Structures are given as C-alpha cells and as structure tokens.
Amino acid sequence: MPPIIDKDLCAICGTCYDVCPQDCFSFEGDEPPSVPYSRECWHCGACAIDCPEGAIHLELPLPMHIVPSAALYGPPGEGEEEKLKRAAAFTRSIIKE
Amino acid sequence: MKYPETVEHSCDVLVVGGGLAGCMAAIRAGELSEDVILVDKSNPERSGCAATGIDHIWGYFPEVQQAEGISLDDMVADHIDNIAKGLINREMIYYITKTSLNRILDLERFGAKIRYEDSTLPGRFRLQYQVHACRNTLHFDGRDVKRILTNAVRKQGVKIVDRVMASDLLLHDGQIAGAVGYGTRDGKLHLFRAKAVIMACGRPNRLYRTPSGLVFNHRMPPTLTGDGKAAMFRVGVEMINMEFVSIPGRWSSKNFVRGGGLPGGSYQPPGVGLNGLDEVIRPRNHDVIDYGETWKGTSTKVTSWARLMAELRAGRGPIYADMSWGSEEDQEYMRWAISHEGTGTAFLDVMEHYGLDFRLHKIELFPIEPEHSAFCASGPIVDESCQTNIPGLYAAGDEAGGIPQSVVPGALTMGYLSAESAAAFAKKVGRIPEGKGEEQLREFCAEIVARKRGDSWEEAQLTINNIMSDYNLELKSETMCRRGLECLDYVKRTMRLVAANPHEMTHCVEMRNLIECGEIVLRSTIERKESRYNLLQRLDYPERDDENFFCFLGQRMENGRIVFDKHYP
Numbered sequence: 082m083p084p085i086i087d088k089d090l091c092a093i094c095g096t097c098y099d100v101c102p103q104d105c106f107s108f109e110g111d112e113p114p115s116v117p118y119s120r121e122c123w124h125c126g127a128c129a130i131d132c133p134e135g136a137i138h139l140e141l142p143l144p145m146h147i148v149p150s151a152a153l154y155g156p157p158g159e160g161e162e163e164k165l166k167r168a169a170a171f172t173r174s175i176i177k178e
Numbered sequence: 179m180k181y182p183e184t185v186e187h188s189c190d191v192l193v194v195g196g197g198l199a200g201c202m203a204a205i206r207a208g209e210l211s212e213d214v215i216l217v218d219k220s221n222p223e224r225s226g227c228a229a230t231g232i233d234h235i236w237g238y239f240p241e242v243q244q245a246e247g248i249s250l251d252d253m254v255a256d257h258i259d260n261i262a263k264g265l266i267n268r269e270m271i272y273y274i275t276k277t278s279l280n281r282i283l284d285l286e287r288f289g290a291k292i293r294y295e296d297s298t299l300p301g302r303f304r305l306q307y308q309v310h311a312c313r314n315t316l317h318f319d320g321r322d323v324k325r326i327l328t329n330a331v332r333k334q335g336v337k338i339v340d341r342v343m344a345s346d347l348l349l350h351d352g353q354i355a356g357a358v359g360y361g362t363r364d365g366k367l368h369l370f371r372a373k374a375v376i377m378a379c380g381r382p383n384r385l386y387r388t389p390s391g392l393v394f395n396h397r398m399p400p401t402l403t404g405d406g407k408a409a410m411f412r413v414g415v416e417m418i419n420m421e422f423v424s425i426p427g428r429w430s431s432k433n434f435v436r437g438g439g440l441p442g443g444s445y446q447p448p449g450v451g452l453n454g455l456d457e458v459i460r461p462r463n464h465d466v467i468d469y470g471e472t473w474k475g476t477s478t479k480v481t482s483w484a485r486l487m488a489e490l491r492a493g494r495g496p497i498y499a500d501m502s503w504g505s506e507e508d509q510e511y512m513r514w515a516i517s518h519e520g521t522g523t524a525f526l527d528v529m530e531h532y533g534l535d536f537r538l539h540k541i542e543l544f545p546i547e548p549e550h551s552a553f554c555a556s557g558p559i560v561d562e563s564c565q566t567n568i569p570g571l572y573a574a575g576d577e578a579g580g581i582p583q584s585v586v587p588g589a590l591t592m593g594y595l596s597a598e599s600a601a602a603f604a605k606k607v608g609r610i611p612e613g614k615g616e617e618q619l620r621e622f623c624a625e626i627v628a629r630k631r632g633d634s635w636e637e638a639q640l641t642i643n644n645i646m647s648d649y650n651l652e653l654k655s656e657t658m659c660r661r662g663l664e665c666l667d668y669v670k671r672t673m674r675l676v677a678a679n680p681h682e683m684t685h686c687v688e689m690r691n692l693i694e695c696g697e698i699v700l701r702s703t704i705e706r707k708e709s710r711y712n713l714l715q716r717l718d719y720p721e722r723d724d725e726n727f728f729c730f731l732g733q734r735m736e737n738g739r740i741v742f743d744k745h746y747p
C-alpha cells in the first residue's frame with residue numbers, strides 16, 4: 082500500500098522510479114508509474130521527497146500503524162525559562178555565558 | 179541451459195556499492211585514476227543507510243575540543259576503551275578520528291550546509307554530545323547528502339552503473355581482477371574487469387525476523403543483504419566479528435520502525451522517556467545533571483537499551499518517548515532534526531497524515547530487529563590501507579570489519595583512504611588481468627530461469643529468518659548453532675527457486691548471499707566459546723573469556739575448507 086500516487090498531479094517524469102532503493106515502481110514512460118512491489122517498500126520517503134510535483138504520499142500497512150497515546154507534558158509552564166535555555170545550550174550549541 | 183546475456187565493463191578501479199563510503203571512494207579514485215566505475219544495486223542518489231539522510235557526524239574539532247581540554251589522542255583513547263572495549267583496529271580508528279573533519283569539509287565543498295548562524299561555537303558548527311565523552315558531533319542538514327555526493331561523483335568523471343547487484347569476485351593468480359553482478363532491471367550479467375576493487379556494500383541485513391513480521395519494516399536498509407561479504411568470503415577473504423549480533427539492534431518507534439535516532443534521542447531537547455506508569459526513566463538531556471550524573475553522551479547509563487528492557491521485564495512497560503515539552507522553537511528544531519535522518523521525513527509526513535502531533539501524543543518505543551549493528555563491526559579484516567588479505571581488494575565503511583561505531587566518519591574516511599590505496603595498487607598493475615569467477619552466478623541464474631515451478635524467494639527469506647532467529651538469538655549454544663547450520667545446508671540443497679522477472683531473480687541471488695552470511699555467523703558463533711557483553715550471549719559459555727577470546731576471530735575459506743585464526747588488536 083505504501084506509496085500512493087495522485088495521478089492528477091503526476092507529471093510522468095519517472096523520478097520516483099529512478100530513485101527508489103527497493104525498486105517498488107514500474108514505469109514505461111507514457112503514464113504514471115505503478116507500484117507492483119509496494120509490499121517491499123522501506124518507507125524511506127525518497128520517492129515523496131524527490132517527486133517534483135508533490136504527487137506522492139505514504140500510507141502504512143495496518144501492522145505499521147502508530148497507535149495514538151496521549152502525551153503527559155505539553156508546552157512549558159511558567160518559570161521554565163532557565164530550563165529552556167539549558168536545553169538550547171545542550172542541543173543547539175547556543176552556549177552564551 | 180539458457181544463460182543470461184553478458185555485458186563487459188573494464189576500468190582501473192572498481193567501486194562496489196555507492197553508499198557514503200563508495201561515493202567518497204569513487205570521487206577520490208576519480209582524482210587519482212583514469213577509469214573508475216561505481217556500481218550500485220540501486221541508485222546512489224538515494225541508496226544505503228544515508229538514502230534519505232544523516233543528521234550527525236562525529237569528529238575531532240580542534241578548537242572546540244582543545245577548549246574542553248581533549249586532545250586527539252584522548253578522543254581516540256575514549257573510542258578504544260569506552261566504545262570498542264579495546265577490541266578495535268587501532269590504526270584505523272586513529273586515522274578516522276584524525277581525518278573526519280577533513281571529509282566533513284569535503285561535504286561542504288560539494289554543497290552540503292554544515293554551519294549555522296545561531297551556533298556560538300568556533301566555525302559556527304552545531305556540535306552535540308553523542309557517543310563520546312565530549313561535544314564532538316556535528317548536527318547538520320544531511321537529508322540530501324547522497325544526492326550531493328552523487329553529483330560530485332559524476333563531476334569527477336566516474337562512470338556510474340546503477341541497478342546492478344554485484345555478487346561474486348573475479349580472481350587471477352590469487353590477485354583481484356574484478357567482479358560480476360546481476361542487472362536488477364535488465365536481467366543481464368555484468369562483468370567488471372578491474373585492476374583494483376573497493377568493496378562498500380554495507381552490512382548484512384534481513385537475516386533475522388522483524389518484530390512486526392514484515393520483512394522490509396527494517397531500521398537498516400533492507401536492500402543490503404551482505405552481498406559484498408558473501409562474495410568476498412567465497413574467494414577466501416578473512417571475515418571477523420560475524421558472530422557479533424546486537425539483540426535487539428536498538429529501540430525505535432513501535433510498528434513503524436524508524437531508520438535513524440529514535441524520537442527522544444540526543445537531538446530533541448523536549449524529549450523524555452516514560453514507562454507504563456508515567457515515571458520518567460530517561461530525563462531530558464540537560465536535566466541529566468540534576469540526577470547526579472556526569473554527562474557522557476546520550477547512550478550512557480540513564481538511557482541504555484538494557485535499562486529500557488529491564489523496565490519491560492519488570493512489568494513496567496510499555497516505554498514511550500514524550501516530546502511534548504519545549505518552546506515552539508524547540509519543537510521546530512526537533513522536527514528539523516528528525517527530518518534529516520533516515521526515514522524521518524517520511525515519519526513526520528505519516529504522523530501528519532494520521533493526525534498525530536508531538537505536542538499531543540507520546541510515541542511508543544520498542545526493540546527493533548536484531549542486527550549486525552555498528553557495534554558489531556563485522557566484515558573483512560583490513561590493514562592500515564583498507565586492504566583485505568587479497569592483494570588489490572579493499573573494503574571501506576560498514577563493509578569493513580573491526581572498527582566499532584565508526585559509522586559516517588568511518589564511511590567517509592575509509593572510502594577516501596581505500597581509494598588512495600586502490601589507485602596506487604592499480605598504477606602498479608600493467609594490464610587489466612583476465613580473471614575468472616563468474617561461473618557460479620551464471621549457473622545459479624540459469625537454473626532458476628529454466629525452472630517453471632518451485633519455491634518463491636519469499637519462502638526462502640522466511641525460512642532463513644526462522645533458522646537464524648530460532649538457532650542464533652536467545653537460545654544460542656554450540657548444539658543449536660550446529661542444527662542451524664544443518665538447516666541452512668538443507669535449504670541450500672533443497673530449495674528450488676523460481677523467478678518470473680529480473681526483480682524476483684535479484685531476490686533469489688540475495689537468498690544465496692544471505693545463506694552464505696548466515697553460515698559464516700553460525701560457524702563463528704560456535705568457535706567463539708564465550709559470552710561478550712550484549713554482542714554475543716551463549717547459554718553454554720555464559721562467561722567472558724578474555725584469556726582466549728580478547729581477539730578478532732578470523733574465518734576464511736582455503737581450498738574448500740574453513741580456517742579460523744585469531745588476531746590480537
């Protein structure tokens with residue numbers, strides 16, 4: 082199921098067929114590619130990233146779904162400025178004394 | 179017998195595999211040699227581990243590290259002692275550490291963005307703590323690094339032959355003479371005659387069952403099936419560390435196994451690890467200090483995989499990464515980070531498609547498939563020039579054995595070094611030798627083409643996964659491994675593979691290589707009569723035995739017989 086091509090948007094350029102590391106697509110040059118090997122998709126996203134028309138999106142087979150679970154924290158509360166500053170220093174090298 | 183059509187190519191230096199190592203090798207070889215060919219199973223623009231990106235590269239950044247009081251020797255010693263636990267090719271890790279920054283600067287020259295205005299560090303590098311005990315890991319936008327490198331390969335005048343899967347090597351008088359591969363789309367045999375060959379096909383994936391049961395739901399690229407290692411082994415190259423397997427490889431988002439750092443890794447300031455009781459089991463990076471720990475990188479103490487597993491075993495699962503905290507800027511930075519590594523862009527797109535949001539949802543984590551991870555460092559033993567025990571044959575990056583956690587720096591620097599060595603070797607070889615070695619692959623394919631009915635490659639894949647998972651994971655012992663070998667041998671003799679087209683034939687050839695790799699793994703496991711950290715746990719030898727096994731265990735084929743040798747680093 083993974084890569085879904087919107088045939089109305091597809092410009093029949095063949096880029097997805099060119100780049101797919103798993104060779105999931107089939108392409109003859111005269112119509113939008115088909116995906117005979119969608120079951121072999123790695124979900125790497127290369128086809129969607131490189132499609133010049135934004136015509137591809139990925140859908141997941143059921144066993145790969147991310148089952149939602151509510152988060153605990155949400156946006157930072159009052160008085161957490163110091164913590165935020167330290168987080169930035171640690172992860173983004175914004176280490177102003 | 180109907181044999182596939184053969185296409186001949188010839189060159190001075192042949193690079194097999196166009197990942198980061200292979201591309202870097204091709205560029206450097208192109209600077210030093212006339213004729214260079216890069217052959218890849220898929221398309222180097224989006225192939226291998228870095229297909230849709232890498233987001234960090236460790237290295238020695240002199241100005242930053244000196245301010246921390248860390249010398250080059252200190253960093254090398256940290257890697258040898260703390261990451262590799264002493265079992266490592268010392269010359270090579272020194273070379274990698276010393277030259278990593280040079281190769282990062284090459285990437286910048288080719289067009290990658292590596293400096294950021296908001297960084298207050300010298301060079302405007304965004305540097306982070308990762309696996310070493312200092313701030314030495316460049317965080318950057320590497321989503322399109324393979325496209326950038328492939329352009330540089332083309333600019334250098336290197337010929338790229340894509341969609342050809344190399345599967346055997348050609349020898350002439352014990353010296354390398356080229357390789358032979360199967361055209362994954364044209365169904366032809368491609369014969370590459372060369373004076374020197376660099377192998378860079380990455381790790382052997384797809385040997386074990388995946389948690390979801392879906393063969394291609396893998397963290398590591400499922401295109402990689404140990405073809406390079408199998409090919410080398412068949413011509414007598416000595417393999418080390420094949421008995422090491424990380425079980426599990428690591429942790430990732432459950433169900434959609436994400437290639438790259440798990441959500442909540444070192445790059446996500448708002449990330450915290452929770453157990454099923456909503457207790458914090460992995461504090462935020464900057465909070466670690468409040469827990470009385472000295473910061474020693476992301477994967478130490480507080481967050482080790484063993485710790486997560488212990489939570490599950492103690493009945494306090496499941497495990498979640500909760501990344502809902504942090505300012506809008508932090509959330510933005512996190513998404514920026516995720517989108518540059520592995521399947522991150524796809525992950526974010528899929529989250530949006532299914533209505534998931536880091537502010538609202540925590541993400542469940544789960545152990546991924548067992549893998550020949552970067553810690554295992556499995557592959558041919560190489561010398562300080564990247565050469566294997568066969569003259570003119572080199573290995574680089576994940577293909578080479580003996581350098582744990584060398585990852586991207588290893589691929590870039592060894593790619594470069596192997597090219598210098600291979601180009602120098604090729605210069606000394608007069609004419610391209612007329613090697614032999616294509617018969618096995620030719621026969622293998624012809625038999626399958628001739629068959630009308632039989633076993634699909636999917637059935638073979640499932641059988642191999644079952645054998646490797648049943649006999650070489652939790653229940654590892656000499657007797658179980660022997661049975662595993664018996665089963666693989668049975669499959670080899672009994673399977674009657676069929677293929678309707680080149681795509682399926684490619685998978686059939688992969689099965690041949692997976693079986694070869696599986697056999698090497700099982701034989702080495704039997705030979706290493708000890709247990710060593712989480713890389714090898716045997717039920718019949720539960721203790722570590724440094725006296726006998728603080729070594730690389732080399733396995734090679736000599737005149738049809740298996741020979742083992744120990745090498746002390």
Ligand SMILES: Cc1cc2nc3c(=O)[nH]c(=O)nc-3n(C[C@H](O)[C@H](O)[C@H](O)COP(=O)(O)OP(=O)(O)OC[C@H]3O[C@@H](n4cnc5c(N)ncnc54)[C@H](O)[C@@H]3O)c2cc1C
Nearest residue numbers: 195197198199219226227233344380405437520575576586
């Ligand atoms: C998703 C992901 C993200 C990662 N992110 C990072 C990171 O940010 N930083 C970091 O340091 N490390 C990271 N790692 C590890 C790192 O990317 C790898 O160690 C490194 O890229 C290995 O490069 P390589 O060229 O040796 O092998 P690979 O990148 O695996 O390339 C192997 C190449 O060989 C080709 N090939 C395979 N078989 C054949 C054959 N039979 N014939 C011809 N060609 C063949 C493949 O198509 C591929 O192009 C990541 C790993 C993964 C999986």
Ligand code: SF4
Nearest residue numbers: 101122123125126128
């Ligand atoms: S997501 Fe990757 S593997 Fe899947 S079809 Fe697209 S390019 Fe191919």
Ligand code: SF4
Nearest residue numbers: 091092094095097132
């Ligand atoms: S890359 Fe996009 S536009 Fe081009 S063929 Fe594929 S779907 Fe169509």
